[in-house]
Amino acid sequence: MQSLPECQADDHEDNRAIPLPDEISCNTAAALFRALGEPSRLQLAIILAQQEMCVTQLAKIVNDSLPSISQRLKLLKAERIVTSRREGKHVFYKLDDDHIAQLIRNAVEHAGEK
Amino acid sequence: MQSLPECQADDHEDNRAIPLPDEISCNTAAALFRALGEPSRLQLAIILAQQEMCVTQLAKIVNDSLPSISQRLKLLKAERIVTSRREGKHVFYKLDDDHIAQLIRNAVEHAGEK
DNA sequence: AATTCAATTAAACAATTGCTGAATTGATGA
DNA sequence: TCATCAATTCAGCAATTGTTTAATTGAATT
Numbered sequence: 325m326q327s328l329p330e331c332q333a334d335d336h337e338d339n340r341a342i343p344l345p346d347e348i349s350c351n352t353a354a355a356l357f358r359a360l361g362e363p364s365r366l367q368l369a370i371i372l373a374q375q376e377m378c379v380t381q382l383a384k385i386v387n388d389s390l391p392s393i394s395q396r397l398k399l400l401k402a403e404r405i406v407t408s409r410r411e412g413k414h415v416f417y418k419l420d421d422d423h424i425a426q427l428i429r430n431a432v433e434h435a436g437e438k
Numbered sequence: 439m440q441s442l443p444e445c446q447a448d449d450h451e452d453n454r455a456i457p458l459p460d461e462i463s464c465n466t467a468a469a470l471f472r473a474l475g476e477p478s479r480l481q482l483a484i485i486l487a488q489q490e491m492c493v494t495q496l497a498k499i500v501n502d503s504l505p506s507i508s509q510r511l512k513l514l515k516a517e518r519i520v521t522s523r524r525e526g527k528h529v530f531y532k533l534d535d536d537h538i539a540q541l542i543r544n545a546v547e548h549a550g551e552k
Numbered sequence: 553a554a555t556t557c558a559a560t561t562a563a564a565c566a567a568t569t570g571c572t573g574a575a576t577t578g579a580t581g582a
Numbered sequence: 583t584c585a586t587c588a589a590t591t592c593a594g595c596a597a598t599t600g601t602t603t604a605a606t607t608g609a610a611t612t
Contacts, residue, residue, distance in 0.1 A: 344500070413558045435463060506572085508589060
């Protein structure tokens, strides 16, 4: 009987053909995904994709404490998912750019296909 | 002196205007992000976006143990990021669809802007 | 300057996650 | 059937993460 084709990678010595994705790109891109990879943070991002909002408003809407919201926003901001501006006592957040909005739309779309 | 405009959300009672993103969507989309939100898993996804590959090959390329790779792939598969097919002793994985490839490209692009 | 409200930060704790080595399953060939 | 190789599963451990309460910072008003 004819045997099945051997695993192509038995030429284990030659990895030249497949360049590893560079480590820094992986790390920073993964950090971006990780920031959005938590329901409560993603929820904030989705809300802020619709309209700019201050921390207190967000806390009311999602019914959670200020420190929680603030910490989530801090992480989202570190990954440049949201930007903030202060206006008097309030700090307003919004989505950084359409790039991110597109990313979120794609993910929600994919998730919806289940 | 003119005082700064009040926070728009002092009408705290009326949240009708801002519908909460539905919880299930948030959870499933977040799960997708979380799966990609780990450098070693994202690395696998990026490699598999370029070509189909079996577990042993992947282990060689990223220089890690079979159980590690297998567990990562399992999670990626659970989120429908990759698909697998068995061929004899080997199980080959590849990216599920271009949807995901696009998602990854966007993220890497965004990360590169830093 | 003192008060008040918004937001952030800090520290401690609980829960989740990823990794490691051993055991197990699946499939082929002797 | 037995031996072998690929892949998965399992259980225990270490590290990371998210939450909570309290304390602190920042800005405006009196």
